[in-house]
Amino acid sequence: MIRSGLLPVGTKLPSVRDLAFRLGISPATVSIAWADLRRHKVIGGRGRNGAWVMGDRFAPRPTRLVSSGNYGPDVLNLGLASPDVELLPSLEQALVHGAKASHLNSYERVRILPELEAVVRPTWPYDPGAFLVTNGGYNAVYTLLHALVTPGAPVAIEDPTALRLLDILEDLNVPIIPVACDGLGPIPEALAEAMKASPVAFLFQPRVHSVTGTSLTRERLEALGDVLEGSGALIIEDDGVGDVSEAARHSLGRRFPDRVIHILSYSKTLGPDLRLAVLSSSASVVEQIQSYRSFSAGWTSRILQAATSWLLQDGETENVVRRARAAYRERRHALAGALFEHGLEINAGDGLSVLVPVESENYALITLASRGIAVSAGSRFSTKPTSSVRVATSVLQLSEVHRVADAISAAAATPR
Numbered sequence: 001m002i003r004s005g006l007l008p009v010g011t012k013l014p015s016v017r018d019l020a021f022r023l024g025i026s027p028a029t030v031s032i033a034w035a036d037l038r039r040h041k042v043i044g045g046r047g048r049n050g051a052w053v054m055g056d057r058f059a060p061r062p063t064r065l066v067s068s069g070n071y072g073p074d075v076l077n078l079g080l081a082s083p084d085v086e087l088l089p090s091l092e093q094a095l096v097h098g099a100k101a102s103h104l105n106s107y108e109r110v111r112i113l114p115e116l117e118a119v120v121r122p123t124w125p126y127d128p129g130a131f132l133v134t135n136g137g138y139n140a141v142y143t144l145l146h147a148l149v150t151p152g153a154p155v156a157i158e159d160p161t162a163l164r165l166l167d168i169l170e171d172l173n174v175p176i177i178p179v180a181c182d183g184l185g186p187i188p189e190a191l192a193e194a195m196k197a198s199p200v201a202f203l204f205q206p207r208v209h210s211v212t213g214t215s216l217t218r219e220r221l222e223a224l225g226d227v228l229e230g231s232g233a234l235i236i237e238d239d240g241v242g243d244v245s246e247a248a249r250h251s252l253g254r255r256f257p258d259r260v261i262h263i264l265s266y267s268k269t270l271g272p273d274l275r276l277a278v279l280s281s282s283a284s285v286v287e288q289i290q291s292y293r294s295f296s297a298g299w300t301s302r303i304l305q306a307a308t309s310w311l312l313q314d315g316e317t318e319n320v321v322r323r324a325r326a327a328y329r330e331r332r333h334a335l336a337g338a339l340f341e342h343g344l345e346i347n348a349g350d351g352l353s354v355l356v357p358v359e360s361e362n363y364a365l366i367t368l369a370s371r372g373i374a375v376s377a378g379s380r381f382s383t384k385p386t387s388s389v390r391v392a393t394s395v396l397q398l399s400e401v402h403r404v405a406d407a408i409s410a411a412a413a414t415p416r
Contacts, residue, residue, distance in 0.1 A: 002042060002056050011053045013043065039173055062167035064380050071374050076400060079376045081210065081353040081392040083244070087324035088271045089317040091307065098307030109298040111290060112278065116309040120278055125262065126253035128280035132289060133300040137240045137265030137277040138164050141203070144261055144279070145172060147292030148234060149200055156199040156233070158186045160211045160355075160381035162240065165203060178383050183347065185209070185216035188223040195227065201234035206252075206262070208245040211381045211390055213332070213349020215247040225252045234285075237262045241351045243269045244325050258282045268352065269321050270311050276304050328352060331393045331401075338405030344412060352394035356408055357387060364389050364411035371407040 001007045013019075016034060020027040034051060037043040041063055045051040071077050101113065112131045120131070134140040145168060149155060155169055159178035169176050177197050180190040186204055194202075204224075208215050228235060235252055242265055253260040265277040279289075311317045328351070336348035339356070346356055358364040361377045368375055368389075378388030389411070396404060 002053055005056070007053050009053050009056060013051045013053065015050055062164065063170065064163040064167045075369075075372050075374050076404070077374045078392045078396060078404070079374045079390075081351070081390070081394055082272070083268045083324070083352065084327070084395050087320070087327055089311060089314075089320040091271060091274070091311075094307035094310045094314070094317075095303065097310040098303035098305070101302040101306035104302055106302075107298075109290070109294065110302065111286065111299070113302060113305040113309065116278070116305045119309050119312045120264075123249075124280060125249045125251040126257070126260075126280075128253060128262070129257060129282040129284075130280065130286040132279050132281075132286050133305055134263075134277050134279060134293075135275045135297065135300055136267060136272075137238060137263055138168070139275075140263045140265075140277050140279045141165060141236070141238060142168050143293055144236070144289050145169070145201075147289045148285070149174060153200040154197050156191065156194040156197075156202045158204045158209075159384060160378065160386070161203075161205070162210050162238075163376075163380045165238070166381070166383065176383055179204070181209070181212065181214065183214055184220045185214055186220075186224060188220075188227050191224055191227045195231055195233070198231075199233055201236055202228065203236040203238065205240065206237040207239050207247050207249055208241045208350040210240055210351060211353070211378075212355045213347060213351050213353065215245075215350050216250075218248075218250055221250055221252065225255050228252070228256070232259070235260045239264045241268055242266060243321055244328055244352070245350050246325060246329065247350055253280070259285070261285060266308055269324070270308060270317070274304050274308055276300060276308050328394055331396050331398065334398055334401045335391065335393055335396060335405060338401050339408060342405060342409035344409060353390050353392045356389050356391055356412060358389055358412040359387065359414045361387060361389065363415040364408075367411035368407050371410075373404060373407050 016027050016030045020030045034043065042055055043051045044054040112133045116133065117131055134143060149172065152174060154175035154177050156177040156179050157165065157169065158181050177194045177199055179186045179194050181187060191202065206216055206221065235256055237251055237260060251260060251262050253262055261279055261281040263277055263279045266274055332348045332354055335354060336346050339346055344356065346354055348354060355378065361379060365375065365377055376390040378386035378390060381390065
């Protein structure tokens, strides 16, 4: 009935007990069906308030990601922390090189081209057992979680975190165990508490946090390693910001080579259309991930792998990345400085965005929207109640900084 439109989106549904009585079946049967529909985001609501139709498609969809608005050309969209396209290297020569990749158009499922491995291995933060190239960082996380995490097994993840990581976990329908963070990264005591629930994996960002801009110190990383010492949980390190970060790369792979999975995405530095990330782990873990991957795309384009290899060795590309890193730093600090003039002190941090505390997220979003500025609610990056907005500074031009700071100052105030 939902698919056909007889029950359109927004329809209030009968209570479980009433429907069970009318159909002459057990309330438990209806509850199971309702739970399945909720899992597919077809219906929402529970308890005394009842349920209602949320969607007419049964295909999984990333709820947090699709909650982003579609803004017109007159809106300054600071909701998506994407790289500035003007600060990305040219791909022309790289793709010419890529078109000459060895064994081009072969159906052999190559995990990583030898020429790309020869470039990434010397700068990798530890000596891994094996490498695997994937179609971007989130594709790496999606694939390895589906390959290695059994249904219903809990996963610990830093809180807040990237919204797409939460979308992936919520689609897997696994219990999510949030690990609180401070200015140095995930808190060891919070991780220790989370480990009491015996998660099968701990997922975190080892270099710079994509939401808060916090850089994880080596001392904090080792403290987290001490907590993980006595467990068998997978340790998933998602370096999604990559080399536009000013922080040094590090990994727990030296301590736990058999269960660390380290992912480095090149989307923010070399361009998202390369669709390329490299992950490392033990040979056995990589084999399990590759085995699952064979159900779909068995390998990542050799053209894109060879192009990435060329870019990573190109001197001009290195200069472009260096200029991008400096520009992103300037934009973050410019906004932080302008906000400080309004009495708002924030951490300029690292990466492509800043997190600004506000009294009310809804009020902040509405206030900024009324001034033609879109940002992301902090609640999209957390499983717990929040009171903040994330502002993408990567695409914020210096000429707009004071206008944005004025608007944020008004948005962060206590609603009248």
